[in-house]
């Protein structure tokens with residue numbers, strides 16, 4: 001069986017992680033670590049597939065978390081890697097736990113830093129940083145732009161208290177989303193212009209995520225030049241914390257056609273939901289690719305694909321195919337490893353898709369299966 005036939009043989013709906021594709025991405029990231037000496041961390045927000053953490057940790061330095069639960073997942077499942085944590089605000093009761101698990105903790109404000117400073121300075125083996133907002137971002141969708149007007153994420157230069165830096169080892173910025181190294185280069189100019197004078201006294205600078213390093217055509221050489229330049233100019237260690245780039249194009253969502261109906265156009269109801277299983281389709285918004293399909297009307301048979309939920313807008317998109325769809329047919333959505341399983345929900349009683357691993361040798365392993373109890377236990 002070829003890969004497509006293997007995927008179509010699985011019970012639906014299901015996610016399938018592609019081990020070989022993941023390894024290909026990880027090799028690219030490992031190459032950047034090796035060429036520059038930077039450290040690359042998996043942003044678990046995008047991909048928390050802990051079954052694969054042992055594999056991930058063979059290639060990159062560790063993980064980053066946005067709070068206690070992600071940090072704990074890393075501590076349990078990839079303890080051999082570095083664990084970093086940034087949150088817009090930490091709670092007192094979480095902070096003590098985080099001190100035991102993390103290598104770096106990054107604060108979002110000077111008030112949080114001052115609040116936790118005594119505890120922080122008494123802890124051993126943990127370094128502390130501050131997230132800055134360089135007020136420069138090329139992200140056009142506001143919901144994904146950490147530098148949009150009145151953003152709560154990061155400290156602007158106006159609010160930067162240069163007399164409160166004792167105990168701070170590094171700065172962190174995260175202002176990118178699915179962008180190239182050219183955006184990073186321009187962003188670094190803004191970071192240096194505003195905060196460069198503080199970098200000489202730091203040990204590290206974290207470039208955040210949003211680097212689309214594993215996408216075709218990404219300018220890896222420019223990324224390497226950016227990292228090298230910053231590390232040598234300021235004598236600091238650079239960290240990158242991509243989420244998407246780690247598992248880009250390394251997963252599928254397989255669905256079955258349940259029914260074909262008509263309302264001016266042909267409509268296919270499938271056993272997956274945009275709202276529950278690929279919420280970024282509605283939020284981002286974007287149109288996921290289906291193997292063998294094209295934009296509407298490009299191929300002879302066009303369908304609007306919709307979910308079996310009662311939400312009118314739970315529509316995945318319009319797609320055209322070479323042949324008509326019928327109940328029982330399988331469709332394979334690509335690039336479904338990132339921002340998918342981590343965002344799943346059981347709205348409207350939708351089942352959570354099972355999760356499989358397609359191993360590099362072509363065999364499949366069921367990693368997780370879900371049922372009615374997963375719906376009920378959360379209510």
Ligand SMILES: *Cc1c(COP(=O)(O)O)cnc(C)c1O
Pocket residue numbers: 043045046086174176177178208209210211241242243244245
């Ligand atoms: C979301 C996020 C990341 C990962 O971003 P990707 O776009 O998935 O690479 C890294 N760091 C922080 C602080 C984030 O919020």
